[in-house]
Structure formats: structure tokens, C-alpha cells
Amino acid sequence: MIAQVPTGRGRWRARLDDLKRTWYFFRRNTLAMVGLAILLFFAAVFIYGYVYPAPSTSAVNYCATDGPPPGLCSPTAPIVCTYPQGSASPGPGCYQTPANFNNFIPPTFSLSPLALGPLPFGSLVAPDAGGTAVDQGHFFNLYDLLVKGTDWSITISVSIVVTGAVIGLVLGAMAGYYGGLIDEVLMRLTDIFLSIPGILLIIVIVIAGREVGIGGFTDDVILVTLAFIVTWWPTYTRIVRSQSLVVREQKYVEAARASGAGNGRILRKHVIPNSVFPVFIQMSLDVGTVPLVLAAIAYLGFIIFPSQLIPEWGSVAAASTDVIPSLFQYCSTVSGACVIPWWQILFPGIALFLFAISVNLLADGLRDALDPRLRR
Amino acid sequence: MRMWIYVVRRIALLIPVLVGVMTITFALVSAIPTSERIASYYPANPRSNPSSPTIACPSNPSLQCPNPAYKVAVHALKLDQPIPVQWGYYIYNALTFHWGFVSQTSTVGKGYGGLPALKGDAVTSVLAAFLPYTLELALLSLFFVLIISIPLGNLAAVNRNRPIDQGARVMSFSGYALPGFILGSLVLMAAALWLAGGKATSPICTNSTAFLEFYGSWPSPNCWMWGPGLTSYGYPTWLINTYQSTPTGFPTIDALIHGDGWLALDTLVRIVLPALVIAYGTIALLLRFVRNSMLEVMNLDYVRTARAKGLPESRVIKKHAGRNSLNVTITVLGLTFAFFLSGFPVIESVFNLYGVGRIFAFSLVQSGGTFDFGLIFGTTILFTYLVVAANIIVDILYAYLDPRVRLG
Numbered sequence: 001m002i003a004q005v006p007t008g009r010g011r012w013r014a015r016l017d018d019l020k021r022t023w024y025f026f027r028r029n030t031l032a033m034v035g036l037a038i039l040l041f042f043a044a045v046f047i048y049g050y051v052y053p054a055p056s057t058s059a060v061n062y063c064a065t066d067g068p069p070p071g072l073c074s075p076t077a078p079i080v081c082t083y084p085q086g087s088a089s090p091g092p093g094c095y096q097t098p099a100n101f102n103n104f105i106p107p108t109f110s111l112s113p114l115a116l117g118p119l120p121f122g123s124l125v126a127p128d129a130g131g132t133a134v135d136q137g138h139f140f141n142l143y144d145l146l147v148k149g150t151d152w153s154i155t156i157s158v159s160i161v162v163t164g165a166v167i168g169l170v171l172g173a174m175a176g177y178y179g180g181l182i183d184e185v186l187m188r189l190t191d192i193f194l195s196i197p198g199i200l201l202i203i204v205i206v207i208a209g210r211e212v213g214i215g216g217f218t219d220d221v222i223l224v225t226l227a228f229i230v231t232w233w234p235t236y237t238r239i240v241r242s243q244s245l246v247v248r249e250q251k252y253v254e255a256a257r258a259s260g261a262g263n264g265r266i267l268r269k270h271v272i273p274n275s276v277f278p279v280f281i282q283m284s285l286d287v288g289t290v291p292l293v294l295a296a297i298a299y300l301g302f303i304i305f306p307s308q309l310i311p312e313w314g315s316v317a318a319a320s321t322d323v324i325p326s327l328f329q330y331c332s333t334v335s336g337a338c339v340i341p342w343w344q345i346l347f348p349g350i351a352l353f354l355f356a357i358s359v360n361l362l363a364d365g366l367r368d369a370l371d372p373r374l375r376r
Numbered sequence: 377m378r379m380w381i382y383v384v385r386r387i388a389l390l391i392p393v394l395v396g397v398m399t400i401t402f403a404l405v406s407a408i409p410t411s412e413r414i415a416s417y418y419p420a421n422p423r424s425n426p427s428s429p430t431i432a433c434p435s436n437p438s439l440q441c442p443n444p445a446y447k448v449a450v451h452a453l454k455l456d457q458p459i460p461v462q463w464g465y466y467i468y469n470a471l472t473f474h475w476g477f478v479s480q481t482s483t484v485g486k487g488y489g490g491l492p493a494l495k496g497d498a499v500t501s502v503l504a505a506f507l508p509y510t511l512e513l514a515l516l517s518l519f520f521v522l523i524i525s526i527p528l529g530n531l532a533a534v535n536r537n538r539p540i541d542q543g544a545r546v547m548s549f550s551g552y553a554l555p556g557f558i559l560g561s562l563v564l565m566a567a568a569l570w571l572a573g574g575k576a577t578s579p580i581c582t583n584s585t586a587f588l589e590f591y592g593s594w595p596s597p598n599c600w601m602w603g604p605g606l607t608s609y610g611y612p613t614w615l616i617n618t619y620q621s622t623p624t625g626f627p628t629i630d631a632l633i634h635g636d637g638w639l640a641l642d643t644l645v646r647i648v649l650p651a652l653v654i655a656y657g658t659i660a661l662l663l664r665f666v667r668n669s670m671l672e673v674m675n676l677d678y679v680r681t682a683r684a685k686g687l688p689e690s691r692v693i694k695k696h697a698g699r700n701s702l703n704v705t706i707t708v709l710g711l712t713f714a715f716f717l718s719g720f721p722v723i724e725s726v727f728n729l730y731g732v733g734r735i736f737a738f739s740l741v742q743s744g745g746t747f748d749f750g751l752i753f754g755t756t757i758l759f760t761y762l763v764v765a766a767n768i769i770v771d772i773l774y775a776y777l778d779p780r781v782r783l784g
Contacts, residue, residue, distance in 0.1 A: 192396035195764050197718040200756045203740065207747055208404035288553070295555045296722050301741040321561045349558035356553035
């Protein structure tokens with residue numbers, strides 16, 4: 001019996017019913033719903049970050065003094081009142097920081113009336129704008145950075161993943177469908193790119209790009225994005241190719257060819273749409289992985305914060321861990337309390353962690369919900 | 377086809393891949409300005425500085441004359457030839473391990489002070505000197521990965537959807553989603569706090585000079601910072617004088633050969649924490665794979681037959697499904713290796729270890745924003761060789777175990 005293929009308006013009805021069934025299966029998976037909830041939270045922060053003021057040196061660099069202002073800072077900078085351990089509080093709302101670490105402020109909600117806003121995630125003491133030494137004269141509000149960083153991280157990783165997927169779809173479908181020389185050449189090419197470890201390839205591309213002269217504010221972000229795309233496209237190409245190898249043997253492709261469809265049309269209408277599913281799953285996994293790789297690269301020195309005030313999560317996490325070795329060296333040679341700014345490492349790490357986990361759970365749940373064998 | 381034909385074919389396929397990788401790195405290296413390439417790839421010459429095209433004119437110091445040493449260097453590095461010729465020389469040099477020299481302005485090696493600058497040394501000898509330390513770390517991590525992921529994956533598959541499986545799933549997710557350096561930093565802070573508690577003395581400190589002879593992995597608990605046999609920053613003497621321990625180059629083995637048990641234990645202890653951090657991330661990726669392939673095997677017909685025959689479940693698992701584990705182990709090894717190579721610069725930087733990854737990280741943060749290109753590209757090519765070699769070994773092992781692969 002030949003199944004009736006709905007046409008016209010009935011086609012959209014059928015698709016809607018399909019979506020509803022998918023949602024039903026998805027809903028029954030608790031972990032996937034948790035992932036979806038976290039991801040919706042990040043989406044809300046994304047929108048909030050869009051209207052959030054950009055971190056700028058004058059507004060964000062709080063100047064801590066050892067007593068009520070005026071202190072050592074310019075009068076226009078907002079001033080937060082801190083005082084070292086062992087001395088008396090100069091006023092209400094001033095809070096105590098360990099000796100010699102004036103700006104390492106743990107998460108707190110109460111500040112002096114002269115300050116602007118609480119520090120729910122604590123402060124971030126980062127290398128100064130030149131990136132050379134830990135600048136203890138200024139600090140950032142970690143909350144600002146993480147909110148704005150959501151925007152940057154999500155935008156960068158989505159653009160990388162989407163571009164890589166598009167390239168992979170086009171090239172992989174052609175390679176799998178046409179076969180022969182195109183297939184061989186493309187397979188060798190992906191082999192070559194996959195033989196170089198990912199992080200190293202990204203780093204050498206960024207280096208070469210900087211030497212050629214691409215550098216500066218947004219150029220740096222674009223350069224890093226391009227480096228990622230060059231590293232990521234082989235994965236998608238391979239996935240699409242193996243899928244299209246299966247698709248091209250199907251009966252409907254044969255039928256389309258028999259009814260006179262050209263190769264281009266078959267690729268567009270049959271091969272590519274049927275290869276989208278594994279690509280989609282890989283895309284959703286990669287959106288979570290890319291910020292982690294960005295963090296690793298930032299840790300190795302390709303940091304775009306704070307020199308350019310792009311508080312992408314990875315860069316913020318890397319800037320916050322930079323301060324640890326010099327702290328330990330300092331701590332070991334002086335007596336007295338030693339502060340370890342656990343908050344400035346933990347919170348960016350939590351952001352990355354939650355994002356990656358939620359995306360992973362969502363992708364898992366989608367894959368299970370769309371799997372025909374489980375939809376009985 | 378016969379085994380050796382497969383091996384030969386597999387190795388022959390390696391050549392175009394290697395050439396392709398070299399071509400990519402050649403294209404990237406060509407983007408670097410000539411003067412910096414000379415600084416990186418030409419041996420250091422204390423008499424003249426070849427890396428600047430003009431120098432103060434001897435006859436009239438206020439003028440700039442062309443630098444003869446520069447022209448000599450450009451010609452020696454073949455940088456005045458057309459691009460295809462340069463490409464040919466580059467491929468030849470890369471395959472014969474002529475990878476240039478550590479840049480003359482490089483400060484690689486000067487970590488927190490005390491290490492000799494490595495400038496002027498050949499890139500290959502620098503990498504060869506520090507590679508054993510990375511290999512020790514890799515082997516220890518591999519050991520942890522194997523002894524944890526395979527039994528745990530099997531357990532998770534056998535107890536499907538029960539607490540062990542859920543726990544393994546959570547471990548898998550958490551290890552995957554946490555960046556390595558953050559986990560490493562948190563572990564490091566916890567260890568340092570536990571050992572020293574921020575105080576000058578702690579129960580863990582000893583005064584044994586042998587135990588104190590080594591500074592390295594962990595930012596100081598105070599007791600390990602100062603002592604005889606150390607430089608002012610506490611680096612071991614072998615790292616200061618020749619940056620290579622004798623006779624084998626592997627610090628732990630050499631310490632045992634020299635009869636210094638404490639030093640060997642110390643070296644080992646310093647790489648346990650980083651190895652665990654690396655292993656945790658790798659296990660996260662592989663645990664699901666081991667579990668899924670075990671599940672697949674358990675649903676196969678011959679396992680069902682064994683159960684139908686009345687064999688107890690434990691014997692079914694051990695004798696029949698367990699045979700699959702060799703295949704799984706090899707795949708785990710292959711995937712682990714490729715994953716390792718990307719992660720070492722970060723972990724070695726966090727735990728202050730001196731391996732190839734750390735050298736790579738150093739060469740990225742030269743002062744003035746310049747890079748040490750010889751070391752960067754040398755490390756990239758080295759890691760690529762290792763990945764390719766690992767893939768070939770895994771493929772050959774597969775072909776040996778599974779005849780279908782050879783015949784396909």
C-alpha cells in the first residue's frame with residue numbers, strides 16, 4: 001500500500017503534528033528538560049546582555065582605597081570603600097580585604113553608599129590592559145563581565161558552528177554523492193586537517209594572521225573565528241559525506257533521477273536535507289565545546305580581555321587564573337593571611353560548565369526524541 | 377589481503393597526508409616577515425646580527441647600510457627563491473628534522489627565573505630534551521584512563537539505568553564540560569591549601585634534602601621552596617645545567633638509576649595530580665563509548681545463546697562479552713592519544729611542569745608580542761607526527777585483530 005503523501009496545506013499540518021510528537025517524546029526525558037531550562041536561562045541572559053552597558057575602563061574600574069574617598073584615584077571613577085585587615089572600618093558599607101590584597105573582594109551584596117552596585121560574583125583582578133603584569137590598582141565587577149560575556153561567547157560559537165556546518169554540508173554532500181576523484185581529494189584534505197591537533201592548528205592560524213597584519217579590536221575576534229572555522233569544517237564534511245553515501249543508494253534518489261532530475265536538484269532537494277540530522281546533533285554539541293576551546297586558547301595567551309574589554313567567558317577565566325601563580329609566590333614569602341580568589345576562577349568556570357552541559361543534554365534529548373526507533 | 381600488504385598500503389597513504397600537513401604549515405610560515413624568520417630559523421651568530429636588513433654604516437654611523445649578514449642569511453634559508461622551490465626545501469627540512477633554531481631574542485625557558493635561556497639551540501634538541509617529561513605524564517594519564525574507563529564502562533553497561541550507570545553518566549558530562557585549566561587550577565589550589573594551609577609549616581613538610589631538591593609542580597607549600605641543591609627559585613640542578621636529566625632523559629627513571637628513591641617518588645608525585653586531571657577529561661569522553669559498545673555486544677546473538685544455555689550471568693559477561701574488550705581498548709587508546717596532544721600545553725602550564733607543551737606555551741608569550749616561530753611550528757609538526765603515527769599503529773592493530781579490515 002502506498003502511503004498518502006500530504007500536499008498543500010495538509011503538508012504543513014503533518015509537519016506540525018510531527019513537531020508536536022517530537023515535543024512529547026522530548027518532554028518525557030527529564031535530563032533533556034533540565035538542559036532546555038538552563039539553555040533558556042542563558043537565552044534570557046543573552047537578551048539582557050544585549051541591553052547591558054558595555055564594560056569600559058572608566059565605569060568598570062572601581063578604585064579601591066584604604067579609607068573613605070577621595071583616595072588615590074581620579075575623582076570621576078566610582079569608588080568602592082575597602083580597608084585592610086587589622087584596621088577599623090572607616091564607614092558603613094566598607095568591607096574588609098586581606099592585607100596587601102586590596103582589590104580581591106569576595107562576593108558581597110553590601111557596599112558603601114558611594115559605590116555603584118553590588119559584587120554578586122566578587123571582583124576580578126586581572127592583568128592590566130597591556131597584559132603584562134597583574135594590575136592591583138583596578139578591578140572589574142565579575143558580574144558585569146559574565147553577563148556581557150554571554151553575548152560574546154554565544155555569538156562567536158554560534159557563528160563558528162553554523163559556518164562550519166554550511167561548508168560541511170555543501171562539500172560533504174558533493175563528495176559523497178559524486179564520489180570518484182572529488183571524494184578522494186576531499187577525503188585526503190580532511191585527513192590532512194584532522195591530523196594536526198585542533199588547538200595547535202588554531203594557534204598557528206591566529207599567529208600567521210597576526211603576522212600578516214590582521215589585528216586590532218574586532219579583527220582579533222574575526223581572526224579567531226576564522227581559525228576555528230578552518231579547524232572545524234573537516235568534522236562536518238566527514239559526517240555529511242558518510243550520510244550522503246547512504247542517501248544516494250536510496251530508492252527515492254533513483255526515482256528522482258529516473259524522472260529526469262539533474263544532479264544539482266537531487267543534491268539540493270534530497271541529499272542535503274536528509275543529511276542534516278547528524279549535522280544538527282554535532283552542531284548542538286559543538287556550540288557547547290567551542291567556548292571551552294576558546295578558554296584553553298585564551299589561557300595559552302591568546303586573550304582578548306582585558307586589553308580589548310571583550311569579556312568572552314574563556315578570556316575572563318584565563319585572566320582570572322593568570323593571577324594565581326604570582327599570588328602563591330607572594331603568599332609563600334610573607335606571613336599573614338593569604339587570600340585565594342576562588343570566586344574569580346569558580347564563576348566563569350561555572351558559566352562555561354553550565355552552558356556546555358545544557359547544550360549537551362539538549363542535544364542528547366533531541367537525538368533520542370527524533371530517533372525513529374524510540375518513537376513507538 | 378595479506379597483512380604486510382595492508383601495512384605497506386597504510387604507510388604509503390601516510391606520505392600525501394604528511395606532505396599536505398607540511399604544505400599547510402608552509403603556507404602559514406610564509407606569512408611571517410623575513411626578518412623574524414631569520415631570527416627563528418638561522419643559527420645564532422654572536423659576531424653579527426643577521427636578522428635586521430640594515431645596520432649602522434661603519435663609515436658613517438648615522439647612515440643605514442645594507443647588512444651583509446642579512447643577505448647571507450636570506451640566501452642560506454632560501455628565502456630569495458621562488459615559492460615552489462621554497463616549498464620543496466621546506467618539506468625536505470621538515471622530514472629530515474631540520475627545524476631551525478630557538479629564536480635569538482627568545483626568553484623561552486625563563487619561567488619564574490633560574491632556567492637557562494634556550495636561545496640559539498636547535499629546535500629538535502630542545503624538543504627532544506623535554507619530550508620525555510611529557511611522555512611520562514602521558515603514560516601515567518593513559519594508565520589512569522585505561523584502569524578507570526574500561527571497567528567503569530563495563531559496569532555501567534551491565535547495570536544499565538541503575539545508579540552506577542547514572543553516576544557514570546554524570547561523571548561523563550561533568551568531565552566533558554569543565555575546561556581543563558579550571559579544574560586544574562581548582563585542584564591545585566585545594567592541594568596547596570591542604571598541604572600548606574597558607575602557613576609557613578605543615579605536617580607534610582620534611583627537611584630531607586633529597587626531598588627538597590626538586591621544585592616543580594605545585595606552587596609552593598613553603599617547605600618545598602628553599603633548600604640546598606636548589607637555585608633561588610627551587611629548580612632542580614639538572615634542569616639548570618643541561619635541561620636534560622641523565623642518562624635516559626626520563627626524570628623518574630633517572631632518579632631510580634641514580635639510586636635516589638625520594639627524588640623518584642617526588643617526581644612521580646608531581647605528575648599524579650596533572651595526570652588525574654587529564655584522565656578525568658578523557659574518561660568523560662570515552663566512558664559513554666565503552667558503555668555503548670559493551671551494550672551492543674550484550675545484545676548480540678551469541679550472548680543470547682549463552683544465556684539460553686543456562687550459563688550464569690557473570691560467566692556470560694566474562695567469557696563472551698569480555699572478548700570484545702580488546703577491540704574497545706585499542707579504540708580507547710587511539711582516541712585518547714589524539715585527545716591528549718591537544719591538552720598538554722594547558723595542563724603543563726597550570727601545574728608548572730616542564731614538558732613539550734610547556735615549551736610551546738612559553739613560545740607563545742614572548743615579550744613584545746613576538747613569538748618563537750621555530751618552537752611553535754616545530755611543536756606543531758612534532759605533534760602531527762605523533763598523531764599520524766598513533767593512527768597508523770591503531771589501524772594496523774585493528775587489521776591484525778579483525779581480518780575484515782584487511783580484506784576490505
